[in-house]
Amino acid sequence: MVSSSHEALHRIFQEDPGLFARAVKGLGITFAGPLTGAPLPTDLTENRPVDRRLDTLLRMDAEDGESFLLAVESQGKPDPDKPASWAYYLSHLHAKYGLPPVLLVVCADRRTASWAARHADIGPPQWPSLTVRPLVLGPDSLPVIDSPDEAARDIPLTVLSAALHRRDPDAGAILKALATALNDLSADDENTASIFIELTEQGLGKTPAADLWRHIMAADLSFFQSQTAQSLRAEGRAEGREEGRAAGLAEAVLRLLERRGVVVSEEVRARIVGCSDLETLDVWFTRAVTAESAAELFTPGEG
Incomplete structure (x- = not known):
């Protein structure tokens, strides 16, 4: 099953194809710009039961007239079968589109990036017929932007x-740094900001950084309409359809406090769970976005 973090590492290039040229500069590779990208079908299945699919495939066109195919693969761990698949992808794409293909492998951990960067020779050692040379982006090849x-x-x-x-x-x-930039962007283009907010959350996977990102999003009221806050509210209302809307929204309040690291006493928990008024619970949910303590749900502004 494809994970959301896997999805984000290649989907980001669909949102901004020109990111490819900017990202690989750190590898010492220069592509003429500006680049524009058009998505192509990722299905490379043949007329036999062999299912082969890329993560992302773009036709890249530079201003100087140069065109090539960019195949982006998000790789979560070393896989000895992958070089053969990549060789197939590149050969198939070159034959199908008549354009030079470039394989970009994006890895979120150093061990996988080091493995993926090795050149894979296909053929006898005396004379390899084909060599797969992916460009690899990993933690050590992309700068820290803080x-x-x-x-x-x-x-x-x-x-x-x-x-x-x-x-x-x-x-x-x-x-x-990213939250500050997205906050400014949301004032002019809320839809684009929301896309990058979601991609960031997906790309962080199940890591402590993901919890920090949710905290940053929840703590800033300008992001209250973000995917994170909205999904928490939706989860509560979805649960409410089955167990009573008030019970579902109360659970959403508790879940938001928990994700933000706010300590909830048994007394406070009982008060929230015992509330059946939807308007009151909705006010508590809104206050939970910025509350530094559970008491602020009931007496905002006091210690």
Whole structure:
């Protein structure tokens, strides 16, 4: 099953195809820009029961007239069968479209990035007929972007930086810089900001950085309409259809406090669970977005 973090590491290139050229500069590879990308079908299945699918496939067109195919693979762990699949992808794409293909492998951990960067020779050692040479982006090949100004200059690159450095000590600084940049962007283009908010959350996977990101999103009222806050509210209302709307919304309040690290006493828990008034629960949910203590749900502004 494809994980959401897997999805984010290649989908970010669909949102901004030009990110490819900017990201691989750190590898010493230069592609003429500006680049535009058009999505192509990722299904490489033949007329026999062999299902082969890329993660993302783009036709990249540069201003100088150069065109090539960009195949993006999000790789979560070393897989000895992958080089053969990649060789098939590249050969098939070259034959089908008549354009030179480039394989970009995006890895969120160093061990996988190191493995993926090895050149794979296909053929006898005396004369390999084919060599697979992927470009690999991992934590060591993409810079840490921890300045709000720098993040604002290239939000997609910062989202990718956050995803690839999600297990590093620098993750928090990247996320804070990104949040500031997205806050400014949301004032002009809320839809685009929401896309990158969601991609960031997906790209962080199940890591402490993901919990920090949810906390940052919840703590800033300008992001109250973000996917994170809305999904929590929706979860509560969905549960409410089965168990009573008030019970579902009460659970959403408790879940939000828990995700933000706010301590909830048994007395407070009982008060929230025991409330059956939807308007009151909705007010408590809104206050839970910024509350530093559970008591602030009931007496906001006091210690």
